[in-house]
Amino acid sequence: MLTFSDCQGLSGLTEEEIAAISEHEHCADIVATEIGYNLLQSEQGIRLLKRFILDDIEHARACGYAARMVQLEEVYRHFDAIHPPH
Numbered sequence: 001m002l003t004f005s006d007c008q009g010l011s012g013l014t015e016e017e018i019a020a021i022s023e024h025e026h027c028a029d030i031v032a033t034e035i036g037y038n039l040l041q042s043e044q045g046i047r048l049l050k051r052f053i054l055d056d057i058e059h060a061r062a063c064g065y066a067a068r069m070v071q072l073e074e075v076y077r078h079f080d081a082i083h084p085p086h
Contacts, residue, residue, distance in 0.1 A: 004030055011037040016075045017049075024052040046083045053079060 008018060013036045022032035039045030053076045060069035 004033075007033050012040055013037070014075075014078070016071070017053075017079055020053045020056050020072060020075050021049065023056050040083075043086055047085075050076065050080065050083075 007030060008015060011018070011033045013021075013033065018029050018032050018036060021027075021036045022029050025032060025035060027035070036049060039049050053072060057069055057072045057076065060066075060072055
């Protein structure tokens with residue numbers, strides 16, 4: 001049986017990236033892991049994942065969650081560095 005940690009390791013995503021997908025899609029982390037893994041398979045999917053994180057940043061900003069906004073900005077910078085635009 002695979003654990004969540006196993007799935008996360010196989011997905012190519014960090015825990016923070018999975019949490020951002022989960023937040024955006026309003027789903028459990030394990031479901032977000034599957035969504036993220038599938039989206040990582042194409043350039044269009046990677047662009048969509050970046051949009052998810054940017055949407056989460058905007059939501060945090062609109063709600064006044066400054067600490068969450070800063071955390072998500074770091075998640076975005078890391079993800080963008082690993083998956084630069086082509």
